[in-house]
Amino acid sequence: MKGFEPIHVVSGPCVVLNRDDVDTDQIIPARFLSRTRQEGFAGLLFLDFLAQGQEPHNQSARAQMHQMSGRPKVLLAAENFGCGSSREHAVWALLDNGFKAVIAKSFGDIFYANAINNGLLLAQVNDGWSDLLSEVSHLSDLTVDLDRQKIETESNRSYEFEMDEFFKNMLLKGAQEIDMTLSLSDKIEAFEHRYAKVNPWLQHPEVNISNKESSK
Numbered sequence: 001m002k003g004f005e006p007i008h009v010v011s012g013p014c015v016v017l018n019r020d021d022v023d024t025d026q027i028i029p030a031r032f033l034s035r036t037r038q039e040g041f042a043g044l045l046f047l048d049f050l051a052q053g054q055e056p057h058n059q060s061a062r063a064q065m066h067q068m069s070g071r072p073k074v075l076l077a078a079e080n081f082g083c084g085s086s087r088e089h090a091v092w093a094l095l096d097n098g099f100k101a102v103i104a105k106s107f108g109d110i111f112y113a114n115a116i117n118n119g120l121l122l123a124q125v126n127d128g129w130s131d132l133l134s135e136v137s138h139l140s141d142l143t144v145d146l147d148r149q150k151i152e153t154e155s156n157r158s159y160e161f162e163m164d165e166f167f168k169n170m171l172l173k174g175a176q177e178i179d180m181t182l183s184l185s186d187k188i189e190a191f192e193h194r195y196a197k198v199n200p201w202l203q204h205p206e207v208n209i210s211n212k213e214s215s216k
Contacts, residue, residue, distance in 0.1 A: 004176075006173055009143060015074070015076070015099075021079065022083075026049040027045065027090040029048050032047075074100070075099050076102075076133065077103065080107070090114070091111070101144045105126060125161045132151065135154075
């Protein structure tokens with residue numbers, strides 16, 4: 001059972017959003033939260049945020065966000081990207097508008113978990129973030145290599161990024177958190193049997209009765 005296609009490498013043009021504390025309401029406005037996943041969020045990403053004139057590097061943010069259809073895109077954000085409310089729709093909006101990876105100094109905790117669980121690669125870069133920003137200010141291509149945990153630029157420079165091993169395995173396997181738990185079902189069942197033998201008084205009476213009857 002897989003929740004999304006396994007992710008190893010994401011390559012594509014980078015859109016720069018050099019702004020701290022971009023919250024989930026800026027990513028997808030609250031009035032669109034009644035939409036279903038099937039309806040999608042194409043064209044709605046950063047809708048109000050861009051309308052207010054917040055354009056990265058004085059380029060046309062709206063054009064950058066919605067051009068290059070068909071090519072995976074990488075978003076370079078700053079500090080605390082995805083903070084605010086826990087809406088999963090923020091992740092869906094990024095995915096539905098072609099973004100396959102987001103690079104930032106740090107992420108909101110709930111947004112981070114939602115992103116990984118939906119197959120959106122998040123790369124946290126601390127050292128070298130400023131240098132990376134200066135290299136990709138003109139929509140140059142980036143490659144985010146999850147296996148090696150490296151980001152490579154067109155000038156062949158590379159930057160390492162942090163990734164928790166559990167979340168990394170989820171992306172590599174295309175598995176959601178429930179899939180990772182179910183993959184351990186044999187170990188969970190073995191533990192339950194051992195625990196029941198050591199602590200029989202903790203079992204439900206009906207379980208004990210059925211066990212006694214089955215042993216006759």
